[in-house]
Amino acid sequence: MHTPALVSRNLSCIRGKQTLFQGLDLQLGSGQWLYLQGENGAGKTSLLRILAGLTLPADGDVLWQGSPISKQRSQYHQNLLYIGHNAGLKEDLTLTENLQALCRMDGLQIKDADIREALTRMGLAKRQHLPARVLSAGQKRRGLLARALLRPAKLWILDEPFNALDVNAIADVQNLLKAHLTQAGMLVLTSHQTPDLGTDAHGFVLNLSGSH
């Protein structure tokens, strides 16, 4: 019923002498999610980086709407929001300045009012003019997730989005993810806690621990 937009064929990843995974075939269509499980070092982050186009797989390729992502980097990255486990924020800049810089480097013109609204929705209205250095880990994470509200992207790849978040924030982020999925978005995430993405959206759980 869904045409898969993100397809991976025969992916394998080798780190040093260890094969993390091989022959991995994935398909993800709009409105679907993929939840990666696995112990530390099982290759979750490596797989996310390969899917985002940051790392080249040892073998196989990743296709976006039928053609390899390395051939259409700009177009693919327009559709992609990747939040890695590094904060990705400049400590000396305020959240507003950080978000503005990130969006403008993505070629988007964002109004200050939009940034303020996005930060307010993430519960950071009072923190928007503080340098990122004085914020807690959870606040930084929420600040980054505010990017998701500013930048329309079909595919979200999130590495541990719930890390360092409190119970309320986790619920907020889960609602955000659910809303993304109901708008025919796609989601790939890793997490140490099983996310509750609702029953409406189709999803897969992939356990990388068993694959090698």
Added chain:
Amino acid sequence: MPVLSAYFAALHRDLLLVMRRKTEVLTALFFFVIVTTLLPLGIGPEPDLLRKIAPGAMWIAALLATLLGLQRLFAADYADGTLEQMVLSPEPLSVLVAGKITAHWLVCGLPLVLLAPVIGLQFDLPTDAIGILMLTLLIGTPLLSLLGAIGAALTLGARGSALLVSLLVLPLYIPTLIFGAGAVESYIAGLGAMGHFSLLGALLILAAAFAPWATTAALRISLE
């Protein structure tokens, strides 16, 4: 033009970061001033000798001062994950890199050009030779930033990268040093500096055209 706005976004962000953390820039500037001030003190007040070593001494000081900030050009962004986000931008990475290199020059190169007349006076350089010196620095310092960016990108994430950058980049700086200092010397000797300027200009054009791409390729390799 989204490409241009991405370029200015990277430039603006880096300048803003410098404004928040001024000491790092001032270190390079102080280094330049201190080295060039200590030299006449160490060598002795002989105007003829000072005039003779002035172009070379100031160029060497400028070169080393640019090196100081180079290692941080991409390392800071690499450490906090913002470099990853730049790689994932729909805009070409080379444009963002060009913005960052421009910021590096504005912060580490341009102040040296502006300081040159004051330092030149300490070496008893004639006014017109100071003008020529400023012009060589104006063409030469962007070249230093462009070449340095390639080295900074190649050594990203390597251990002891500060030392590696110097080893890698200093040989590339030698032509700039020779033509930059040579222009002033041959002008003082009455031979004219046009030839040197043409070569410096050609080097700058070549570097401006290719360095951002080379840096981008090096960054992609380092980020793997």
